[in-house]
Amino acid sequence: MPDLAYLNGDIMPIEKATVPIEDRGYQFGDGVYEYIASYAGRLFMLGAHLDRLERSMGGLDFPPIPRSRIKAAIVDLFERAGYDRAGIYIQITRGVAPRNHAFDPTLSPQVVMTIRQINALPENLHRDGITAITVRDIRWGRCDIKTIQLLANSLAKQKALSEGHSDAIFISDQNVVREGTSSNLFIVKGGQLITHPLTPNILPGITRMAIIDICRETDLKIDESFFTTDALYHADEVFLTGTVTEVMPVTQIDGRCIGDGNVGPLTRKLYDGLRQKALAGA
Known part of the structure; x- marks a missing residue:
């Protein structure tokens, strides 16, 4: 066909x-x-x-x-x-x-x-994680509307690829961490997940919603609040979420290792949970 x-x-x-x-x-x-x-x-x-x-x-x-x-x-x-x-x-x-x-x-x-x-992503990406860079967020002010105006996203993604990385993470002028070029972002610190709250500055991701649901169903602590690049660099784990991305571990950002540089246990748990939820037809 x-x-x-x-x-x-x-x-x-x-x-x-x-x-x-x-x-x-x-x-x-x-x-x-x-x-x-x-x-x-x-x-x-x-x-x-x-x-x-x-x-x-x-x-x-x-x-x-x-x-x-x-x-x-x-x-x-x-x-x-x-x-x-x-x-x-x-x-x-x-x-x-x-x-x-x-x-x-x-x-x-x-x-x-x-x-x-959809062709499956290379297994090593979820197994070993990806690297990313941060870029200033120059997108328009209504990122919560899923428009086809994606030039800033495209340029940021291309910058990351040209420098040998998989993705870019948008950062506000006040160093608030927003999201990836086509995905939401979560960090893990001390066993708790943190992600940017729903505002006009980020997209209300469907996979983001699924991950939050999984956290609540499994009693994982999750906080929707603002955090800066300092918290990003010093997180125990970082991952991106999206329809194709699913749950993508990020093990290095701006040349800094996240945690011990390996994919963390909560990231793996949530990736497995998302796949189970999807295959169950939720």
């Missing part, structure tokens, strides 16, 4: 799908997106992804699209592709109109989806 695309109600091979040049997503980054993964032939946390998609659309004053229509399109595309381990990318833009900063509120949104098989 070829990789498939959904374009405003029609399903076709990805290479056949095109959108007009005056789509506002292309010209202004005026769009939102979601990325949903499946495990063993079942979509993971679909309802939470749809909740966030609706919040993102509302945050940009998009006209509402019936949730049932979007969900049915996702399920149809997923079933047609037939992948056990798939990633579905959903992008909704404000629509197509002659280029103008102001927009017509009656525009019809463009809905695009693609589905591809």
